[in-house]
Amino acid sequence: MKHIKKVLILGGTGDAVKLAAKLVDIPTLEVISSLAGRTKKPVALVGQFRIGGFGGAEGLANYLRENAIDYLIDATHPCAGQITVNGAIAAQLAHIPHLMLVRPQWEKISGDNWIEVETVEDAAQAIPASVNRVFITSGRQQLEPFLQRSQTYPDTWYLMRSIDPPDIELPNSKVLLDRGPFSLEQERELLREYQIEAIVSKNSGGAATYAKIIATRELGIPVVMVQRPAMPEGEKVTSIEEAITWLNSRQEIF
Template structure:
C-alpha cells in the first residue's frame, strides 16, 4: 500500500527557503513544494517540486491550498515582502491548515551606525541627503522608479545598483553590478572604496548574507537609508531553519 505523504508548501524566493526545502526533503513522510513569484530569472536550484507564478491574492492562494490538499504552509519570503506574507496568513486561515512564518532577525542599529530610517523605498529616495553624489542602491531592482524620479531633480547624483538580474528601469548616470550574495566584509570594503560611495540604500533584510555592507559602512562612516520592515501579521513565527523543522516535526507527530 502506497504511503500517503503530507504536503508542505514553502513560499520561497530566499536563500533560507532553498536551504529549508533541501532539509525537508530528508524527512520521508512529507512532499515539498516550493513556490516562487518568478521575479528572479535564474533562481537558485531547489530540491523538490517547484511552482512559479502568483496565486491571485489571498483567496487564490487559499484555493490552491485546498485544491492541492496542502497540509502545511511555511512562509520563507523576504522579510520586506509584506503582501505575500499577509496573503499567506489569510489563506491558511481560509484553508484551515497550520501556518508558519520563518522570519530572519532584523538588523539592529549599533554604535557607529548612521541610519536614516524610513518606511518605504519611495521615502528612501527622498531621504538621500542632497549633498550625497554617489549612492549604492541595494534595495532591489524592481523598485527603482523613485530613484529615477530623484535623478530628474538631482542629475549630478551617480548610482551604483546591485542585483541578481538586470533592473527593469535604467537609471541615468549609473552602473549595474549583477551578483548574488553572500558578500564578505573585504568585498564590501573594496566596493565602497572603489566606487567612492557616499550613501547606501538598503532594506532591513536581516541575516548574515548581506550584513557585511552594514559593517563596512559603519567603519567608513557612510550613512545608510534603511527601509524598515512592514508590520507582520499575527501567527506562529520562528527565526531559524532549525526551528522551522522542529515546528513541522512536532505537527507531523500528531498525524
C-alpha cells in the same frame, strides 16, 4: 504506515532553499517550493517547485485546497510584505497550519549612521542632498522613486547591484550583476572603488548581506535603511531548525 503530508514553502530566500533541502529527506513529507518568478536565474531548488503568483490570498487559498496542502510555511523575504499577508489569510481560509520563518532584523549599534524610513519611496527622498554617489541595494524592481529623484538631483550618480538587470534604467548610473553572499573585504573595496557616499538598503537581516553594513560603519557612510513592513499575527520562528521542530510538533512526521 504514516500518511504523507504536503508542505508548501513560499520561497525566494536562501533560508527557504535550505529548509526545503532538509525537509525532502523526510519520507513522510512531500515538499513543494513556490517562487514568485521575479528572479530569472533562481538558485538551484530541491524537490518539487512552482513559479509564478497565485492571484492574491483567495488564489493561494484555492491552490492550498485543490492540492490538499497540509502545512504552509512562509519563508519569503522579510520585506516582501503582500505575499506574507496573503499567506496568512489563505491559510486561514483553507484551515491549515501556517508558519512564518522570519530571520531577525539587523539592529543599529554604535558607529552606525542610519536614516530609518518606512518605504523605498521615503528612502529616495531621504538621501541627503549633499550626497552625489549612492549605492542602491534595495532591489531592482523599485527604482521608480530614484528615477524621480534624479530629476531633482541630476548630478547624483547611482550604483546598483542585482542578480538580474533592472527594468528601469537610471540616468548617470552603473549596474553590477552579482549574487551574494559578499565578504567584508569585497564590500569595503566596492565602496572605496566607487567612492560611495551613502547606501540604500532594506533591513533584510541575516548574514548574507550584512557585510555591507559593517563596511559602511567602518567607513563612516550613512545608510538609508528601509524598515520591514508590519507582519500579520501568527506563529513565527527565526531558524530552519525551529521550523522543523514546529512541523514535528504539529504531527509526528519523523
